[in-house]
Amino acid sequence: xxxxxxxxxxxxxxxxxxxxxxxxxxxxxxxxxxxxxxxxxxxxxxxxxxxxxxxxxxxxxxxxxxxxxxxxxxxxxxxxxxxxxxxxxxxxxxxxxxxxxxxxxxxxxxxxxxxxxxxxxxxxxxxxxxxxxxxxxxxxxxxxxxxxxxxxxxxxxxxxxxxxxxxxxxxxxxxxxxxxxxxxxxxxxxxxxxxxxxxxxxxxxxxxxxxxxxxxxxxxxxxxxxxxxxxxxxxxxxxxxxxxxxxxxxxxxxxxxxxxxxxxxxxxxxxxxxxxxxxxxxxxxxxxxxxxxxxxxxxxxxxxxxxxxxxxxxxxxxxxxxxxxxxxxxxxxxxxxxxxxxxxxxxxxxxxxxxxxxxxxxxxxxxxxxxxxxxxxxxxxxxxxxxxxxxxxxxxxxxxxxxxxxxxxxxxxxxxxxxxxxxxxxxxxxxxxxxxxxxxxxxxxxxxxxxxxxxxxxxxx
Amino acid sequence: xxxxxxxxxxxxxxxxxxxxxxxxxxxxxxxxxxxxxxxxxxxxxxxxxxxxxxxxxxxxxxxxxxxxxxxxxxxxxxxxxxxxxxxxxxxxxxxxxxxxxxxxxxxxxxxxxxxxxxxxxxxxxxxxxxxxxxxxxxxxxxxxxxxxxxxxxxxxxxxxxxxxxxxxxxxxxxxxxxxxxxxxxxxxxxxxxxxxxxxx
Numbered sequence: 001x002x003x004x005x006x007x008x009x010x011x012x013x014x015x016x017x018x019x020x021x022x023x024x025x026x027x028x029x030x031x032x033x034x035x036x037x038x039x040x041x042x043x044x045x046x047x048x049x050x051x052x053x054x055x056x057x058x059x060x061x062x063x064x065x066x067x068x069x070x071x072x073x074x075x076x077x078x079x080x081x082x083x084x085x086x087x088x089x090x091x092x093x094x095x096x097x098x099x100x101x102x103x104x105x106x107x108x109x110x111x112x113x114x115x116x117x118x119x120x121x122x123x124x125x126x127x128x129x130x131x132x133x134x135x136x137x138x139x140x141x142x143x144x145x146x147x148x149x150x151x152x153x154x155x156x157x158x159x160x161x162x163x164x165x166x167x168x169x170x171x172x173x174x175x176x177x178x179x180x181x182x183x184x185x186x187x188x189x190x191x192x193x194x195x196x197x198x199x200x201x202x203x204x205x206x207x208x209x210x211x212x213x214x215x216x217x218x219x220x221x222x223x224x225x226x227x228x229x230x231x232x233x234x235x236x237x238x239x240x241x242x243x244x245x246x247x248x249x250x251x252x253x254x255x256x257x258x259x260x261x262x263x264x265x266x267x268x269x270x271x272x273x274x275x276x277x278x279x280x281x282x283x284x285x286x287x288x289x290x291x292x293x294x295x296x297x298x299x300x301x302x303x304x305x306x307x308x309x310x311x312x313x314x315x316x317x318x319x320x321x322x323x324x325x326x327x328x329x330x331x332x333x334x335x336x337x338x339x340x341x342x343x344x345x346x347x348x349x350x351x352x353x354x355x356x357x358x359x360x361x362x363x364x365x366x367x368x369x370x371x372x373x374x375x376x377x378x379x380x381x382x383x384x385x386x387x388x389x390x391x392x393x394x395x396x397x398x399x400x401x402x403x404x405x406x407x408x409x410x411x412x413x414x415x416x417x418x419x420x421x422x423x424x425x426x427x428x429x430x431x432x433x434x435x436x437x438x439x440x441x442x443x444x445x446x447x448x449x450x451x452x453x454x455x456x457x458x459x460x461x
Numbered sequence: 462x463x464x465x466x467x468x469x470x471x472x473x474x475x476x477x478x479x480x481x482x483x484x485x486x487x488x489x490x491x492x493x494x495x496x497x498x499x500x501x502x503x504x505x506x507x508x509x510x511x512x513x514x515x516x517x518x519x520x521x522x523x524x525x526x527x528x529x530x531x532x533x534x535x536x537x538x539x540x541x542x543x544x545x546x547x548x549x550x551x552x553x554x555x556x557x558x559x560x561x562x563x564x565x566x567x568x569x570x571x572x573x574x575x576x577x578x579x580x581x582x583x584x585x586x587x588x589x590x591x592x593x594x595x596x597x598x599x600x601x602x603x604x605x606x607x608x609x610x611x612x613x614x615x616x617x618x619x620x621x622x623x624x625x626x627x628x629x630x631x632x633x634x635x636x637x638x639x640x641x642x643x644x645x646x647x648x649x650x651x652x653x654x655x656x657x658x659x660x661x
Contacts, residue, residue, distance in 0.1 A: 012653075012654065015642075015645060015646055015649040016642070016645060018624055019623060019624055021622060022622065022624045024639070024642065024646075026646065026649055026650070026653065028655045029658070035491050035492075035543075036542070036543065036544070038493075038494035038495075039494065039495065039496050039544075042494070042495070043636070047636075047640075049640065052643065052646075053657065055657035055658050055659075055660060056657050056658065058658065063488075063491075064492065078492035078493075079492060081492070081494065082492050082494060085494050096658075096660055117658060119655070121654075121655065122655050127542060127544075128541075128542055129540065129541050129542040129566060143542035143566055144542060144566070144569075145542055145543070145544035145547070145566060145569065145570035145573060146544040146545075146570075147544060147570065147573035147574065147634070147635070147636070148569070148573065148635075150636055151635050151636045151639055154636050154639060154640050155636070155639035155640050155642070155643060155646060156646060157639050157646055158635070158639075159624070159635045159638070159639070161622060163565075193479060193536060193539055194479070194535065194536040194539070194562060194564075197536065197562060197563075197564065197565060198565055224540075224566075227536065227539065227564060227565065228565075229565045229566065248658055248659060248660075250656050250659065251659070254656045257654055258654060258655065258656075261654050293479050293481070293539070309478075311477070401483075401488040401541075402488060402489070403488050403489065403491065403492070410511075420481075420483070420540060420541075422481045422483040422484065422540060423483070423484060423506065424483060424484075424487055424506050425483050425488075428487075428506055428511075429511075
């Protein structure tokens with residue numbers, strides 16, 4: 001009987017069993033942000049408890065922060081209060097905070113991996129469903145609610161039922177203009193947003209083996225959009241190379257001990273999964289969503305399915321049987337924990353370079369972190385975007401969920417590299433179409449839904 | 462954690478699949494630092510028209526249906542991990558959500574607060590919805606002790622993990638238990654491979 005990768009990591013973290021299906025699970029890394037933590041800190045205060053392990057805990061401000069003039073006080077009163085509450089709580093409890101103005105500030109799921117806080121074989125949680133992102137490094141990482149944030153703060157453990165295991169394999173090379181985002185949108189379109197409910201996904205196969213670590217982050221990020229609590233990829237040489245030189249990578253003996261453990265992190269050949277699906281990379285095209293959940297996506301050249309849910313189509317003002325190509329759009333958002341890392345920005349910039357956005361389009365690039373912003377500026381990507389008519393702003397979650405000022409106006413379309421196209425997600429009445437950074441960049445240039453492949457020369461990837 | 466034992470109530474049908482937590486409580490209402498008062502904005506953008514008047518087409522605004530049990534469709538509570546969705550439902554007055562399936566994080570959040578995520582088979586769900594639509598004063602009884610849900614002469618068994626069931630029946634929270642075993646957690650750490658973060 002072989003073991004799955006998930007079980008190997010899970011077993012390593014069981015402090016004790018409560019019953020046959022319920023474990024006390026130790027949590028190695030707890031990421032905290034301003035929106036889902038205030039009530040948890042309050043619970044600790046009410047009970048007179050300290051944070052049990054401040055050295056497993058890191059906080060940042062991301063959901064509410066403005067993406068302009070971050071050196072000035074936050075203008076929106078409620079957002080300011082929430083960020084100030086985080087600052088006060090971190091000070092009171094001694095939690096490390098990378099707040100506004102700190103060189104490590106950024107979207108929580110961007111900074112974890114880039115700082116070497118996230119490592120293969122660890123458990124990581126955050127009061128945010130996209131914690132699944134960290135699974136790209138071979139970690140068991142999942143989103144939790146505020147009650148569980150309080151539990152993790154108070155005892156560095158959670159009482160968890162072991163999830164079922166699902167393996168999603170994709171094999172083969174991706175075609176021209178097809179990115180990791182298209183892979184995950186394609187999977188969502190095939191298995192739906194509840195296709196992996198109650199399961200933890202392992203992404204396997206040659207497509208993911210060939211994919212960069214940041215690409216794997218995009219895929220794992222949207223595991224939750226398939227209904228899964230999390231998703232992970234077995235760590236390999238690419239993972240180890242990615243980690244080299246990262247700020248908080250453990251050193252010396254600690255690292256050697258970890259590396260020995262990392263070599264054991266793969267699903268055994270005889271391991272069995274509760275669910276398995278396999279896809280071929282050659283079937284995947286650039287994708288776009290037409291509806292109001294991430295599973296309602298199509299290949300960009302296809303028509304909106306005839307059986308598409310009516311409520312979704314009404315909200316989006318699209319018709320069944322219609323092609324989306326050429327449809328006018330007003331906004332483009334390149335950002336979010338799904339697609340705001342340096343590779344995403346480079347990819348979008350490669351298409352934007354020397355071109356200009358359509359005059360009616362409001363196009364924004366929001367880097368995922370201060371480190372990504374710095375790197376992008378060093379590479380001159382900010383200049384490329386600005387010359388083309390994009391706004392290049394400061395890091396945060398921004399228009400992915402519109403908790404700050406960055407909202408899509410009512411009734412307007414936004415081609416967005418974020419992860420959710422729910423009704424009102426980017427602003428009341430906003431119509432979101434999810435796509436890759438490459439497709440989003442192409443749509444910004446033409447001002448319509450565009451097949452990016454038609455804008456790419458033979459040499460371009 | 463609000464205790465739950467048994468409840469007999471009428472129900473409100475909200476027959477939509479994939480109701481996500483952004484609909485249950487939109488992100489702009491997550492800027493609170495407390496748990497109370499959130500029910501006011503439950504289903505905000507479905508419940509109110511752009512002019513802030515109640516939307517007469519939305520079921521929570523219709524006098525036909527009332528009760529402490531909300532009936533949703535498939536994959537209820539998908540999307541964001543915001544526990545505010547559970548707080549909003551409970552603050553509004555719901556103690557049970559009946560659906561054919563639930564998103565995982567929503568379910569966990571519900572169980573941590575004593576909101577019962579009542580998962581039933583599609584056939585039972587349909588029959589229950591029909592009964593309520595035919596007669597909105599139909600009473601549904603949810604009994605956590607024997608894990609049954611009943612209306613008229615129909616009944617069904619529902620699943621809940623034994624541990625979670627005991628917690629909700631007794632009003633125990635995971636936090637109190639975990640704090641009580643901190644010595645065991647410390648002992649575990651001594652032999653654990655993954656080091657803490659080396660902040661300087």
